[in-house]
Amino acid sequence: MAELLKKLADLEKLSAPLEPNQDERAHYFQQVKNWSDHYIANIDKIDSFYDKLPDTSKLSIDEKQHSIEELLDIYHTEVTETGIVPSHGGHIGYIPGGGIYLSAIADYIADVSNEYAGMFYGGPGAVTIENELINWMKGVFRFPESAVGNLTSGGSIANLIALTAARDFHGVKNEKVTSSVIYLSEQVHHCTQKALRIIGLEDAIIRYIPLDEKWRMDATILEQTIKQDKAEGLYPFVVLASAGTTDTGAIDPLKAIGKIAQQHNLWYHIDGAYGGFFILTDRAKDEFEGIEMADSLCIDPHKGLFLPYGLGAVLIKNKEALFHSHHYTANYMQDALNEDWPLNPADVSPELTKHFRGLRMWLPLKVHGLAPFKACLEEKLYLTDYFREELVKRGFKVGPEPDLSVSYFWFPVTENENQNQNENENQNESESEFNERLMDEIHKDGRIFLSSTRLNGKYVIRMAILSFRTKKHTIDTCLEMIDRCLERVRN
Template identity: 35%
Template structure:
């Protein structure tokens, strides 16, 4: 007993007293059912609001905004203190810091950069359930169904690639974790000793992901020789050069250790000739590993399935469901052809504190096949955005990870030779549940759509004068501008392409990135790997052809109004708008009183900022078609009466111009004023006449200057309403509830 503790403290009465005091604090952890329901409802409401608004938010904050966004985000994060805060305050802190101030929104459909993390909504549900149920998923005696759920997923992946029944596999925290397990297993299977690591050679192409070299350091093989093999004109590893390198190294008393092939390079999307590499590996006794983290699940698509021929002969391969199956970050898979290699590399000795556990004869527990000895069960779902997953984790245990539907029976590993293990992030359910809910055919269609979409963009971009475009294999399209004046140096071409990239991303609606392939002039990359990418594809073609002035002159503000089924008609109008224009921002729906004819219901008025390459007359024709489809009736006797929808062009960048409108409201190609058509001015005079037009416009573009009077729209709204909080002049309503 410590000399600093009074003996009386250990009496039974004192212990009871202390326990009672501590219970008053610790019982906060036992959240009452009604409180759980309240927290869950509020969290779900905020998540739904975020997801509904995501397509209309910026995918990328500009450089001038990033510093301010970062400062505001940091200020919004609550510090950790001794005393608790209420859930509403914590939720608000998360939503205003992370939710409102992300510099890059991975879940945005306009995110065409890198290989993005995707997510489907069932994973958020699964992550939520797993944290609440909290099963221990590494041993079958604790939760056999959780283990079996992973078994079924790994068996399915093995069948996709034609892997033999003797294989083993497990889920990892991503591609890096999966590649680490594969490299460690290869090391142990080859019975390498530390004294020989400096002689071991790993062969990879010039485009192999840097994660392979990284994990070699992690497993203690940082001294190994990295031999980069040249690529062909199709950016595939050159098989002949590879074999020459292996033969040369063997003669120099080096140890050819691993051939690290890639099925879907991160830079180009190219696929190495795996079948040919398998021949080389077999001839020389080298371990063949295939990194298919990005491209692997395209094996579902008949049009590109041939690219993956030979993976079934690899000693190991990895693939990432958080890329190919659109699930959240933290979901990778490693497969090993011979299950015994995975077992011998990871089996643990029985600890004395586990001596009483139940064991099954002939049955290996997942923990026998991983270096992890505790894991969170995340096997059930998939979230609609990465933010939702992080959101669920951050708020509380109630908002985190996964549980599977129970009912599978364990299959003896001695009978099937399939041995699988979950690792740190047990992710089977977040993959399993979407496959159940949507079916494999849905994922096959989604991936095939991305293959076709990349080819569609390839053709669109080839039509742009001066652009050089590489033909895609999977879902990555590379292009660059090379049509520069004679005598210009590569540095000028580089600067021009980076400037082009900056201008495309400047608006914030679309985010693409650059890469330098083989150390040459940078290429601009488009990765059409988001589930919602199809909607944004035409917009990318429009953006790439724009100069800075074009951006300004093609940002258009529309005013919308309805007082007949306004919620339905405004939602439908926005959906129809998105078919041909890029919607940049949407105002709140303001409830306003009718102005020119009082005996009718209140209106709902909104403003929308869009980007388009149409001329004013073309856009007006498009808007009139939307009005007609929503049963808008125009008649002189009912000019100011109730209507299903009003779609007017209020501002066209900084332009002061006019266009002609026919008597039926449609646009004319000729600006003529007679009995059948009339001129419409831009900007629309109503912007300076009516508060129900000015206030929504000022809400979404407060700093924009009115083209004729030079005042900001915020100033116009303040002068018109006589109040600084002009946005509070009108009540608002929920449009998407």
């Protein structure tokens, strides 16, 4: 026994650093505060894109002890100054995550208290907060009170949960898979194809419905295709619409698609990960008419509410379909079972153990109220207008008027529109090459980050204005950068 007690005492001493004393905690916190204050104060003075890779040797794990000061320096140079800077207002290339300050405070509180947000029995306060956030979003998107939902890590898991519920509601399994039909557009986010593969629907029939001139799904062709598939003995069971596509920001005709889905008994899923929260704005809210018709909806607070990466959401009307996929019990959890308690997040998600991610949304909404979020979203719509108008003044061509804050542009090589088809193909190729060189120069500059895509084979440059730090001066800097880069490419 004496030897055992000595061993325990030795191990307790060796493990003691895991519980820093008050002075040590104060030192750590002060160093982190100093770093974060400096980072935020200077974020407009740094580039939004660094064309360099981190030094792996500085980030590798060893058994040495390092000071917090040293590690903050390493983090700054090897993480924040490599690749895209997502917290920068100049990140207008891919859909940016936010990073508002109070969410960081919320994550700190959640991590210090280490609340469990999977089962009501284990964390009734944390689960109640997450359920109340779901209830609030049900109201925003006009879903019924009986709908259920979950706070996920992002749109990928949200879409996965929704499509799994659709699969199970329609009993699409075994030999039924190969005759079942899924309808979507080529503009759907690629996490959808990943989700379909993961849940065993890779062998289902996937119909890509043509788009109109504004990159929206053509509802007339959708209905015609469904009728034809039914006539051929196939089993249409789900249609996916987008409330803000990643490539062009388009909102599909949600109400028209909803009516078709109801008429033909299809599960109707809407991916609003990027665009959904624009429903809060006066300018764009009417574009979302019909979103309440969805059987399931994906939205990302870490996009449209400017929160840090790692917080998506899914709303689903059919609780039974969702439970079929995710609700399981275990003997060791018998103390946690009570039919009178609220919904457990673990019952509607693949996750059992989960971070209390809801606090990063709850705290900012409670402190700031909703008005600043609405104003920031509205601002992004008008910044998109401003950017497009200034590009046209400079001789650029722009895509159709966007539904939201994603758009695209390119610089034309020639204005002659009377060429024949073959000549037009050659023109598009040379324009694509020219704009690809322009994109390379923009990335070399790095002050503002833009991205590119191909639409019908044509190379174009994308803007995705959503960061809460993106302001008019950001767009002005971007325009000045584009002017310089264009001149270099021309020369």
